[in-house]
Amino acid sequence: MSLPAALEPHPRTDAGASALASLLADPQQTMLAFDFDGTLAPIVDDPQRAHASARSVDALERIAPCVGKLAVVTGRPVEAAVRLGGFADRDGLSRMTILGQYGTERWDADTGESSVPPPPESVALVRAAIPELLAELGIEGARLEDKGHAVVVHTRGLADPASAQQQMSEPLAELARRHGLAAEHGRYVIEIRDSSIDKGAALRSLVAETGTRTIVYAGDDLGDLPAYAALTAMREAGEAEVMLIAVASEEQRALMPRADLVVHGPDELSEWLERLAEVLGC
Ligand SMILES: [Mg+2]
Known part of the structure; x- marks a missing residue:
């Protein structure tokens, strides 16, 4: 054609x-x-x-x-x-x-x-737990975005955004799982939400x-x-x-x-x- x-x-x-x-x-x-x-x-x-x-x-x-x-x-x-x-x-x-x-x-x-x-309560619970989790990992300066139905952790702008994303990957996945949610990766972001x-x-x-x-x-x-x-x-x-x-x-x-x-x-x-x-x- x-x-x-x-x-x-x-x-x-x-x-x-x-x-x-x-x-x-x-x-x-x-x-x-x-x-x-x-x-x-x-x-x-x-x-x-x-x-x-x-x-x-x-x-x-x-x-x-x-x-x-x-x-x-x-x-x-x-x-x-x-x-x-x-x-x-x-x-x-x-x-x-x-x-x-x-x-x-x-x-x-x-x-x-x-x-x-209305957003699910599980997302709010995860959102509340993230600052302490990042502090325990020694990650400073990651930006949190509260979307209601999801919470997003941005590593863009950090000195080494890829390794910060890697470092927080499993702890965030575990936190998400505890609340029946999933942690999904994007371009220097991890987003926690209902993955269905x-x-x-x-x-x-x-x-x-x-x-x-x-x-x-x-x-x-x-x-x-x-x-x-x-x-x-x-x-x-x-x-x-x-x-x-x-x-x-x-x-x-x-x-x-x-x-x-x-x-x-x-x-x-x-x-x-x-x-x-x-x-x-x-
Ligand atoms: Mg896009």
């Missing part, structure tokens, strides 16, 4: 190229879904300042009226994703849905309303709800692997055409072998989205 030269680089897999052709042929049957941090938003030292790339949001605002659904599927609470993305201020993004905390929370742009269930909720299940239910037949998903980190797995399974079952984009970085390359298209960092994703907006004529 021939894809527009303007959209290079093209997907390196036949399945990805087929999904992209389907997107171009029938964008109204397509969902474009994105992770937030490291995908739409460049990684910065302070996660409270990780704003979405303006170029990507501009491109999404152009694309939005042409496609069936735009989604952001993130580990962040929806409040933070809406604020850092500036999504509520964009009239053009009325077809956007944000699934926050891996699908626990939801925000829809058309209504502006959020659904945020993941981006794969979140995406599956949104696909079922919207009835979209073609799905493009972009992510950068280990938390995106369940999304990759769910969409790959849907593709193999013939339920959907799927194109997986890996936003590669020096810190994390786990998604690359599974991706149909690899871009290097959020800026290259912005450029690709701008080209897609051009080709769609949006």
